[in-house]
Amino acid sequence: MSATVLVVEDEKSISTLIQYNLEKEGFKVLASETGEEGFELIKKNLPDLVLLDWMLPDLSGIDICKQIKKDTKLKSIPVIMLTAKSExxxxxxxxxxxxxxxxxxxxxxxxxxxxxxxxxxxVKPSLTEDIVSFKDIKIDRLARRVYRGDKEIKLGPTEYNLLNFFIKNPTRVYSREQLLNQVWGNDIYVESRTVDVHIRRLRKAINLDDQDDLIRTVRSAGYALDSQ
Known part of the structure; x- marks a missing residue:
């Protein structure tokens, strides 16, 4: 499971326990102990799912959930509420x-x-399936092979990870910063222009024989896996 989960929970022991068990299952985990910081992490990282505590020291989980579902860029992110309220x-x-x-x-x-x-x-089958596709691009995650039509495409590890990330949410535009956080990781320092280099390599690899360009550049915004 390569999904990113954001845990917004102010009880450190609970947050640590959840993070440990999720990482054992292969999830990437982000964590926050406050509502305001949690919401900023949501906007910055666009996690695949949010675990949201109801009772937080500043914003309530209910208020954050409302903000997520009102934002057109965030509303598709699934939310699981964690709470002591059982009524x-x-x-x-x-x-x-x-x-x-x-x-x-x-x-x-x-x-x-x-x-x-x-x-x-x-809600996001492209995250969990072993074989995923967009247009005529297909990724076999178990074998780590990529095909366009019936032709296999050779990708470097970073280009593969970029494509595998894009295909989770095709047509969604990601900024360079979001791609750095999701593909390279928060703890690795890489200049944002490095993203452009690997995007060019990915575009060159998958757009063979005058096929449609499936990497869309959005000026001043970022990149998406999309038809032009």
């Missing part, structure tokens, strides 16, 4: 706000991970 009225309020699932504390980490996987499989 039916509270659950209804959470779902009315736009939450996709609701987990009551205390919870089993195994159950939480199963719910995360089930939700991602439902």
């Amino acid at each position: 039916e009225t509270d659950k209804i309020r959470g779902f009315e706000t736009g939450a996709d699932d609701y987990v009551t504390k205390p919870f089993s980490t195994k159950e939480l991970i199963l719910r995360i996987k089930a939700l991602l499989k439902r």
Whole structure:
């Protein structure tokens, strides 16, 4: 599982436990202990799923969920609410706000991970399937092979990771900073122009024989896997 999960939880012990178990399952995990920082991380990183505590020291999880679902760039991100509130009225309020699932504390980490996987499989199948495609591009994730039509394309590891990231959300435009965070990682210092170099290599590799250019450059915004 190569999905990125953002955990917004102010109880350090719970956050650490969730992060440890998610990383064991192959997830990339970001974490925040406050609502304001969590929302900034959502806008900056566009995670594949948000685990959102209801009770936070500043903004409430309900308020953050409302903001996510009102933003056209963020509203497709699935949200699981984590809360000690177990009353039916509270659950209804959470779902009315736009939450996709609701987990009551205390919870089993195994159950939480199963719910995360089930939700991602439902709303973002391109994250979890072994073979994914866009137009005539196909990625076999188990074999780490890429095809355009019936022709196999040889990619370097960074170009493969870029394409595999793009195909999770085709047509979505990602800034250089977002691509650096998601493909290279937050802990690795790379200049933003390095993204341009690898995009050119990826474009050259997949656009053979006068085929349609499937890497769209959006001036002053970034790049997308999309038809021109």
